[in-house]
Amino acid sequence: MIVAVATIAGGPAARADDAPASPESLFQRGAEAVQRGEHGTAIDAFEALADRGFFHPDASYDRGIAYILRVRAGADRPGDLGRAAAAFEEALLLRPSDHDADVALDRVRAELTRRRARKSRSSMDARPTLDRLVVGLASEQTWGLAAIVASLLLATGLVLRRRPEGRAHVAGSVLAPTAALALLALIPLTLGARHLRRSARPAVIVVDEVYLADEEGKSRGGDPIPEAAAVEAAERRGGLVHVRWGALSGWIPLGSVRLIGPDTTR
Amino acid sequence: MKAQRAALLLRLVVATTTVLAAATALPGAASAQAGKPKYSAKLSSTRVEVGEPFTYELRITTQGGDPEVNQIALPAGLQKVGESAMQGGGNTRQTVVSWQLMAMKAGRFTIPGPSISWNKQRFAPAAATVEVTAATGRRSSPFMLPGGITIRLPSDDDEPSEKERPELALPSAPDNLLFLRAVADKKAVVIGEQVTVTFYAYFRANFHPEESHDAPFDDFRTVSILDEPGTQQRPLYALAGQDRFNVKVIGRIAAFPLKAGALHTGTAKMKLSGFRMGPYTERESNDEIITVTEPPIDYRPPGYRFGDVGQFKLEAVVQARRIDEGGAVPVLITVTGSGSFPDSIRVPDRTGLEWLDPEKKEKLTIQGGTVTGSRSFGYVVRVKDTGTVDLGVVELSYWNPAARRYEITRAALGKVEVTRKGPGPAPSAKPAASANGGAATDGAVVDPFVGLSTPRLALGAYVAARPPFWGEGGALWGLLAAPPLLVGLAFAGSLGLRKARARRIEGAESKSALAEIALGEAEDAEASGDMKALAAALERAVHLAVEGATGLRSRGVLIADLPRELAPLDVAPELADDIRDALLACESIRFDPDGAAAAHDLGERARRIVRELASTPDAT
Numbered sequence: 001m002i003v004a005v006a007t008i009a010g011g012p013a014a015r016a017d018d019a020p021a022s023p024e025s026l027f028q029r030g031a032e033a034v035q036r037g038e039h040g041t042a043i044d045a046f047e048a049l050a051d052r053g054f055f056h057p058d059a060s061y062d063r064g065i066a067y068i069l070r071v072r073a074g075a076d077r078p079g080d081l082g083r084a085a086a087a088f089e090e091a092l093l094l095r096p097s098d099h100d101a102d103v104a105l106d107r108v109r110a111e112l113t114r115r116r117a118r119k120s121r122s123s124m125d126a127r128p129t130l131d132r133l134v135v136g137l138a139s140e141q142t143w144g145l146a147a148i149v150a151s152l153l154l155a156t157g158l159v160l161r162r163r164p165e166g167r168a169h170v171a172g173s174v175l176a177p178t179a180a181l182a183l184l185a186l187i188p189l190t191l192g193a194r195h196l197r198r199s200a201r202p203a204v205i206v207v208d209e210v211y212l213a214d215e216e217g218k219s220r221g222g223d224p225i226p227e228a229a230a231v232e233a234a235e236r237r238g239g240l241v242h243v244r245w246g247a248l249s250g251w252i253p254l255g256s257v258r259l260i261g262p263d264t265t266r
Numbered sequence: 267m268k269a270q271r272a273a274l275l276l277r278l279v280v281a282t283t284t285v286l287a288a289a290t291a292l293p294g295a296a297s298a299q300a301g302k303p304k305y306s307a308k309l310s311s312t313r314v315e316v317g318e319p320f321t322y323e324l325r326i327t328t329q330g331g332d333p334e335v336n337q338i339a340l341p342a343g344l345q346k347v348g349e350s351a352m353q354g355g356g357n358t359r360q361t362v363v364s365w366q367l368m369a370m371k372a373g374r375f376t377i378p379g380p381s382i383s384w385n386k387q388r389f390a391p392a393a394a395t396v397e398v399t400a401a402t403g404r405r406s407s408p409f410m411l412p413g414g415i416t417i418r419l420p421s422d423d424d425e426p427s428e429k430e431r432p433e434l435a436l437p438s439a440p441d442n443l444l445f446l447r448a449v450a451d452k453k454a455v456v457i458g459e460q461v462t463v464t465f466y467a468y469f470r471a472n473f474h475p476e477e478s479h480d481a482p483f484d485d486f487r488t489v490s491i492l493d494e495p496g497t498q499q500r501p502l503y504a505l506a507g508q509d510r511f512n513v514k515v516i517g518r519i520a521a522f523p524l525k526a527g528a529l530h531t532g533t534a535k536m537k538l539s540g541f542r543m544g545p546y547t548e549r550e551s552n553d554e555i556i557t558v559t560e561p562p563i564d565y566r567p568p569g570y571r572f573g574d575v576g577q578f579k580l581e582a583v584v585q586a587r588r589i590d591e592g593g594a595v596p597v598l599i600t601v602t603g604s605g606s607f608p609d610s611i612r613v614p615d616r617t618g619l620e621w622l623d624p625e626k627k628e629k630l631t632i633q634g635g636t637v638t639g640s641r642s643f644g645y646v647v648r649v650k651d652t653g654t655v656d657l658g659v660v661e662l663s664y665w666n667p668a669a670r671r672y673e674i675t676r677a678a679l680g681k682v683e684v685t686r687k688g689p690g691p692a693p694s695a696k697p698a699a700s701a702n703g704g705a706a707t708d709g710a711v712v713d714p715f716v717g718l719s720t721p722r723l724a725l726g727a728y729v730a731a732r733p734p735f736w737g738e739g740g741a742l743w744g745l746l747a748a749p750p751l752l753v754g755l756a757f758a759g760s761l762g763l764r765k766a767r768a769r770r771i772e773g774a775e776s777k778s779a780l781a782e783i784a785l786g787e788a789e790d791a792e793a794s795g796d797m798k799a800l801a802a803a804l805e806r807a808v809h810l811a812v813e814g815a816t817g818l819r820s821r822g823v824l825i826a827d828l829p830r831e832l833a834p835l836d837v838a839p840e841l842a843d844d845i846r847d848a849l850l851a852c853e854s855i856r857f858d859p860d861g862a863a864a865a866h867d868l869g870e871r872a873r874r875i876v877r878e879l880a881s882t883p884d885a886t
Contacts, residue, residue, distance in 0.1 A: 026568065027725055028723075029568075030721075031721045035721065037618065038615065038616040039617070040613070040614060040615030040616070041568075041614065044568035048569070051566065052566075055730070056725055056728055057728055058724070058728070061722055062722055068718055071715070072617070072713060073616070073617045073618075075615055094728065095728065107714060107718060108715075140734055144734055144742060147746055151750060152749045154749065155750045155752065158750060158757075159753055194742075262730070264733070
C-alpha cells in the first residue's frame, strides 16, 4: 500500500448569502445530492426547506428518499425511518393521489414492523375512533358543500310541497324531510371537520417508541406508540405536546414527534 | 519592604487590641496567668496545584492577654499573597491570623509554624505539609476557593487606583459595607453566542471569604476566563449612591447559552468574615437574565446547528491517497478560530463511505476574553467502493455575531484511489433484492427499500389546499340557513299578502263602509236637490250602520219596534230612539220631498247616528 500524504487547506469563509436561497434551488441541491448518494447533504437541504415553511409533495417525497438512502447506507440514526415515514405522510397529505409516496410509506412501516418483531416487540396499530373515521371520509369543504346542497334541496322540497296535489307535491313531500335529515347529519360532520382542522395537526412519531404521559410528564403506562405511527397533535405546553393515537390520548415530548403539513390550527 | 510593613501592621493590630483589653480587664485579671495558650494551625488544603491559592490559618486562645505572632517563614517555592488578623473576646482572647499562600513550583513543602510570644514565653505549632502538583488549568472558583484570599482595602504600596469607573457606579448600595454584583456584557444573544458575566465585590472593609457557591448558570456552558481571581488587579473604585466603594473583580465567566428563552445565570453566594462585618456573614449577587433567541431563519444555511457561533476556519488533512480495497483513510479535520466551537462536524455522508466516530482533541485558551484555539476531529473513513472515490467537501456553517450573518467555511477532501484486491464481487455490491423485503433464504441481507432511491428531480404541479371558500367566520351558517330561510320568508310574505288582500276586500264590503258610501250618495242627492234619493240614501246608511254595529237586519223590523229590538243589543235607548226618528223622517221626506231644511238636518242626524254606531266595539 502506497501512502501519500497531502495537506489540504480549507478555503476562506463564505458568506451564507452566497448559498442558494430560493426553495427551487435548495430542492435542486437536495435532489442532486440524493442522486450522488450524499444523503447527509440531501437531508440538510430538504430539512432547510421544511424549516422555511416550504411545503410541496415532491420536496416531502425526496426528503423521505434521503432518509431511506441513509438507512440503506447503513449510517442511519435513531428515528430515521420515522422521519422518512413523516415525509411520505406529508407527501400524501399534500397530494393524496401520490401512489409512489403511498408505496414508500407502506415499505417503511413494514420494515419497522419487521424490526420490532425481531426485537420481540409487538406491533401495535391504533385504529381511529368512529367519529374520526367518519369525519375523515371527506374534507371539510366536501362536507360543507354537501350540507349546502342539502339545504338547497330542503328549500326546493318546501316549495314543491306547496304546490297542489300532484307529482310536484309528492316530490316535495319526499324531498323536504329527506333533505332535512341529511342536513342534520352533514352539519355536525362539517363542524367536526372544521374543529379537527383548527385544533389538531397531523404528526408522525420519530423515535423508537414513546409512552403517553399526563400533564406533569408522568408516564401512564400501557402500550407505547411505535415509530412512524400517525397521530394528531394538538395543544403544546412547554416541552410536551398533547397527541391522540386512535382512542388513546396523552402528552409526549415534543422532540418525539414530527408535525407534518402546513399549520392550519388557530 | 512590603513584608516588613505587613509584619509591622500585624504587630500594631495585636498591640492595640492588647492595650484595649488591658484597659477593660477586670481588676487583678492582668496579673492572672491561666496556663499556656491554646493554639492550632491548619491548611485550607494539603494538596493544591501550582498557582492555586490556599490558606494557612493560626488560631490562638489566651487568658488575660493577647499574643504576639511572628511572621510566617515560607520555604522557597511558596510565596505569600495576602494576610489578615482578627482579635476579640473578653477575658478569654481569640486571635486568628491567616496567611494566603501560593506555590510557584510543584513539590512537597513543609511550612514551619510561626512563633507565638505570650507572657514572656514562646510557642510554635507543628509544621504543616502541603503537596503541590502541576497546574491542570481547572476552573478555579470565582471566589478563590480553596483557601481564598482576604480582600483588603488598597494600601499605599498598591498601584495607584484608576480613576473612578462610572460604568460600575450604582444609584444606591445594597449594603453599606460589602455587596456582590454580577454584570453581563450582553442581555440579548442567540443560542451559542458568548455572554461574559463579571462578578464584582464592592467593599468598604476588609473581608475574608470562607465559603462560596458559584452561580449555577443552568442552561449555559461556561468557561472561567479570569486567571487569578482577586489578585494582581489594579484597584478600582466606583460610587454606589453617595458612598465610594472599592471594587474587585472576583470572577469572570464566558457563558454560552444552550437553548432559547429567558435564561437565568442564578446568584453567586459567599460566606465571609470581616472585622467590621462579624463572622460568617453571607452575601449574594444579583441574578442576570439573558434573552436568548434562535438566529434568523433568513439565509440560514442547510445543516446549520444551533450553538455554532463565532468565527471559524476549517482545514482538512487526508493522510492517505491510495489504499487497497476494504482499507480506511485517516482524515483530520481541524476547526480554528474563536467562539463556541462545534462539538461535531457534519461530514460528507454518502453511500460507499463509512465515517467512524472521531477522536477529538482541542487546544483552547482565553484571549481577550474569548475562547480561542482549535479543535480537531480525527476520522477514519472506510471506503467500500473501488476505483477513484471522491471523499466530498466538509462544511461548517456558523453564525458570526460580530458581522450578524451566517458564514460557511469549507474544506474539499479530494479523491482517493482504491485498488481492488483480486477477483470477486466488489464489497459495494448492493444486497439482494426481495419483493417483500426481509431476510433472503440464503442468509444474505435483503434491502427492503429496493427501487426507492430515485428522487424527483423537479417540483411538479401542485396547488396548495386553500381553506374552504366560506372562510373561518359565520359565512357557512349563512349559506346553510339561507335557502330554507328564504323559502320560509317567501311563504310568510305570500301569506301576509293574501291576508292583507282579504282584509282589504272585507274592509271594502263592510257595513260601515257601505254606510259611508250611502252617506256620500246622500250628500250628492242633497246637492242635486233630489230629496227622494237623499231620503233613500240616508235610510240605507242608517240601516247599514245598524246592521254593521249590531248584526240586526233592521229593514225587516217595523220602525216603531226598532228601539225594543235594539235594547238587548247594547244600543243606548237614546240612540235607538234617534234611529227610529231618523228612519221615520226619511220616510216622510220620501213621501214629501219639499222639506229641504229638514232634509239637511236629517242628513246631519244620520251622519251622527252612523258615526256612533261605527264606534261601537262590534261594528264591522
